[in-house]
Amino acid sequence: MTAEANPNTITINGSEFTFQPGETILEVARHNAIDIPTLCHLKAADPTGACRVCLVEVQGARSLVASCAMPAAPRMVVHTESPKVVTARRLVIQLLLASGNHNCLVQGSDGRSFEEYAARLQHAGGGIEPCPVWGDCRLQELAWRYGLTGGRFSPTPVRYPLEDVNPFIVRDFARCILCGRCVQACNEVQVNQAIHFGYRGAKSKIIAAGDRPYRDSDCVFCGECVQACPVGALVEKDARGKVWPRDVQKTVRTTCTYCGVGCQTQLHIKDNGVVKITGVQEVAPNYGSLCVKGRFGFDFIGSSERLKTPLIREKDRFREATWEEALDRVARRLGEIKAADGPDSIAVLTSARITNEENYIAQKFTRAVLQTNNIDHCARL
Amino acid sequence: MAGLAAAFGSGAMTNTIGDIEQSDVILIAGSNTTENHPVIATVVKRAVHLKGKTLIVVDPRRIKISDFAHTWLRPHLGTDVAWINGMLHVIIAENLHSKEFVESRTTGFEALKQAVARYTPEYVEAITGIPARDLTEAARLFAGAERGSILYCMGITQHTTGTDNVKSLANLAMLCGNLGIAGGGVNPLRGQNNVQGACDMGGLPDVFSGYQKVADPQARARMQAAWNVDRLPEKPGLKVTDMLPAAHDGTLKAMYIIGENPLVSDPDLNHAEKSLGHLEFLVVQDIFMTETAAKADVVLPSACYAEKDGTFSNTERRVQRVRKAVEPPGDAREDWKIICAIAGRMGYPMPYADSREIMDELRRVTPSYAGISYERIEHEGIHWPCPNEEHPGTPILHREQFTIGRGIFHAIDWVPPAERTDVDFPLYLTTGRVLYQYHTGTMTMKTGGLNEIAPECFVEISAFDAKANGVQEGHLVTIASRRGSIQARIRVSPKAVAGTVFLPFHYAQAAANRLTSDALDPVCGIPEFKVCAVKLQRAA
Incomplete structure (x- = not known):
């Protein structure tokens, strides 16, 4: 389709694309695999244009515009990586790097090695803790992409102490760049309305309930803010400083095991253990959102209390048994009772917690092998 | 689910979770949504807070979601049929119902009309404590919506009149023509991750997978052929709530309990405990030593969801993948492997290589799952019914007609709950x-x-x-x-x-x-x- 035939055409970096009225420049670019970097942009929420990282040059416009908020217009000509754009974007990123404690680029290092980073920190002394999200930080990624090493501006002073008087989330205000993603996640995605921008100017802070700890606010620990945080300001307490992003050996997508919503989750695995759970973005039914149980309630998986071996009762106590012995015992006793008292003297309670495949096997076993329809589960309970 | 099956022919959420944001008016009854289905609550809150949709909450507690409601109706416990009949009364009396839908898609309207005639808002107020004016306003709001959605949960079903309560909500939805459309429907929110799947797969005393009745000779013949057995039992079995009494009176001798903990979840626990004690043989298969497992003769350790492959079906009938992420602890095994091993020892080999092979078999004998393969749901789940691999799945049920043809209005009278307060228990x-x-x-x-x-x-x-x-x-x-x-x-x-x-x-x-x-x-x-x-x- 040519520009004459369809007025809704835009040119980005020399290529023409059509757009739907109402789409932003950023959306058109993304649909066409053009990567405009963003930081504060949160897909499910209204664009705020706050961080300015997504600046682009629009021919004829007096200044650079935030592509996340600017609607595409007919015959617009856009450049996403022109010298003017890159200069401005580098400045924006350098300012963000000076917003608090972003020591990933300590002493001018742009090294990609965590070991080198940790060594430099140690060398610097002063007991500075390494950034808990080193290697999984949007700001660090942008600094690398634009060849920045920090240090152009002196960092703003750390005004507010770290808050971690709750079991799940650490709020490190020293690493907060005030991008507002967490505020949008809380108010526009989860609508828990627990956190907001507080104070003004240089004293700005993300606050909960008149600047109180999360625990004393409306926060329900869904962790949407943690997932939205592009830096190390909001981090899972369990993992912080213990499991580094680079330690995660694999992630596995699965379906949450709690309620019937069936949220799509990503399990982060280290040494055969789940160390973190995140929501899978951009896919139904939850589009990245989770609740406190789904995000933080996974300790049961690796619990030392898990049953690890078959057990057979001996009077008042259990003894460990092999699978051979336990399975033989079950098969024999069920067979005896079926023969003596008939199939309907046996019942199976299958489970709303096991898979479809397993429920199918349970009903097949009950009906075809035990020869009874005495099978149910606790849906009613 | 029996209530919805009676009204529509299918006992599941009629619409999808995403659909809720398309409703004009959302009615939540007996669901503490923000605590029990937090992620569905976010959808409702977004619809109300950001899209200006209207929310009506009916619940005996002033739960969090009622903060978002345009109106919160507070009925006395066990009076659901009464307030729903009251809304039906107002809607019919004020001629707000969808005549076209009632005419073309349903039966039983006249009987319903007569049954609700005496449920005036004033009469209902006397039973439920809901002010007549509030009930009238809520009825007008709901009937006035182009798209009205009903969400409910255990606050509706866990009553002696639970089935009646659900049928009454079905009456309300049909009366307003809210079925078969996006943003409408009657939507039970299922409490456990795979309750829907356990039902779909025949984990019920009267049906095989896909709700094929065990009493139906043709269904039995099909399953006999598929499973290669001479006969299958035709008499529906015991419900979970009948099993414990049967154990108590000695007619039930053995139970095999998989991943359930009735010794905390059952009603009247003191009695349940004694009942399990009467069994000759109890096998419990679980991931922890639960209160129930502690009473067992044999305990079998199973793998949890993160340790196995398979599928779960969520509350909106969406079949989604479960994937193995870690190895189970010690000797723990997948539940299916344990069951198959017992079957083999009882003379009926059930050799499957993996969960995919089981899925392929169950698809062949379960028409509503026939088109749902692991390949197709690799990225995003599919809503059943999905009869073949070309079928996109069915996000919204009852579009053209109900599963049973015409939807059935049930004329229902309110009866009080089984137990009421008195001087001793006030x-x-x-x-x-x-x-x-x-x-x-x-x-x-x-x-x-x-x-x-x-x-x-x-x-x-x-x-x-x-x-x-x-x-x-x-x-x-x-x-x-x-x-x-x-x-x-x-x-x-x-x-x-x-x-x-x-x-x-x-x-x-x-x-x-x-x-x-x-x-x-x-x-x-x-x-x-x-x-x-x-x-x-x-x-x-």
Whole structure:
């Protein structure tokens, strides 16, 4: 389709694309695999244009515009990586790097090695803790992409102490760049309305309930803010400083095991253990959102209390048994009772917690092998 | 689910979760959504807060989601049929119903009209305590919506009249023409991750997978051929709520319990405990030594969801993948492997290489799942029914017609709950969950942080009742019903309404189900967890 035939055409970096009225420049670019970097942009929420990282040059416009908020217009000509754009974007990123404690680029290092980073920190002394999200930080990624090493501006002073008087989330205000993603996640995605921008100017802070700890606010620990945080300001307490992003050996997508919503989750695995759970973005039914149980309630998986071996009762106590012995015992006793008292003297309670495949096997076993329809589960309970 | 099956022919959420944002008016009844289905609650809150949609909440407690509601109706416990009939009355009396839908898609309207004739808002107010004006306004709001969605949960179903309650909600949706459209529907929110799947797969006493009746000779013949057996039993089996009484009276000799903990979740626990004790043989297969497993003769350790492959079906009938992420501990095995091993020892080999092979077999014998392969749901799940691999799945049920042809209006009269308050037991008790714990706590109580926030049982009470009973926040009290007593700490809360207290049922140490009644819904056998009469006094 040519520009004459369809007025809704835009040119980005020399290529023409059509757009739907109402789409932003950023959306058109993304649909066409053009990567405009963003930081504060949160897909499910209204664009705020706050961080300015997504600046682009629009021919004829007096200044650079935030592509996340600017609607595409007919015959617009856009450049996403022109010298003017890159200069401005580098400045924006350098300012963000000076917003608090972003020591990933300590002493001018742009090294990609965590070991080198940790060594430099140690060398610097002063007991500075390494950034808990080193290697999984949007700001660090942008600094690398634009060849920045920090240090152009002196960092703003750390005004507010770290808050971690709750079991799940650490709020490190020293690493907060005030991008507002967490505020949008809380108010526009989860609508828990627990956190907001507080104070003004240089004293700005993300606050909960008149600047109180999360625990004393409306926060329900869904962790949407943690997932939205592009830096190390909001981090899972369990993992912080213990499991580094680079330690995660694999992630596995699965379906949450709690309620019937069936949220799509990503399990982060280290040494055969789940160390973190995140929501899978951009896919139904939850589009990245989770609740406190789904995000933080996974300790049961690796619990030392898990049953690890078959057990057979001996009077008042259990003894460990092999699978051979336990399975033989079950098969024999069920067979005896079926023969003596008939199939309907046996019942199976299958489970709303096991898979479809397993429920199918349970009903097949009950009906075809035990020869009874005495099978149910606790849906009613 | 029997209620929806009777009205529509299919007992599942008619619409999708995403659909809720397209509703103009959302009616939530008996669902503490923000605590039990938090992610669905976010969808509702977005619809209301950001898109200006209208929310009506009907619940005996002033739950969080009611903060978002345009109107919160507070019925007395066990009066659901009455308020729903009241709304039906107003809608018919004011001629607000969808005549075209009623005419072309349903039967039984005249009988319904007669049945609800006496449910004037004033009459309903006398039963439910909902002010006549509020009920009238809610009825007008709901009927006036182009797209109205109903969400409900255990607050509707866990009653002796649970089936009637659900049929009444189905009446309301049909009367307003809200079925078969995006943003409409009658949507039961399922409480456990794979309740829907357990039902779909025939984990029920009267149906094979895909709701094929065991009493139907043709269905049996098909399954006999597929499973290569000479005969299959035709008589429907025992419901879970019939199993324990059968164990108690000795007709049931053995039980094989997989991943369920009836010794915390069952009604009238004192009785349940004795009943299991009467069994000759009890096998429990679970991931932890639950209260139920502790009573077993043989305990079999199974793999949890993160340790196996397979599928779950969520509350909106979406079949989604479960993938193995870690190895199970010790000798623990996948549940299917254990069952198959027992089957083999009983002379019926069930050799499957993996879960995919089971899925391929179950698709062949389950028409609603026929088109759902692992390949197709690799990225995003598919809603059943999905009869073949070219079929896109069915997000919205009953589009052109109902599964049973025409939808059936049920004329229903309100009957009081099985137990009512009196001089000796003057307070109503209702039970439920809290956000930070899940069901019997087997899983959530292994996470320190969840216990830190929700460590122990509590009894939620209104400031008025606390004062009347001479108790204060944090006091340890004894709560007694006709069946038993437990102790818990007082939590004075604005969620509670005078006359009714609430207990979470998660905690085995103070199991709410030592108090609850085992009176059952006569149709589907669900217990009346949501209503019983109690008294309360400060513990010595």
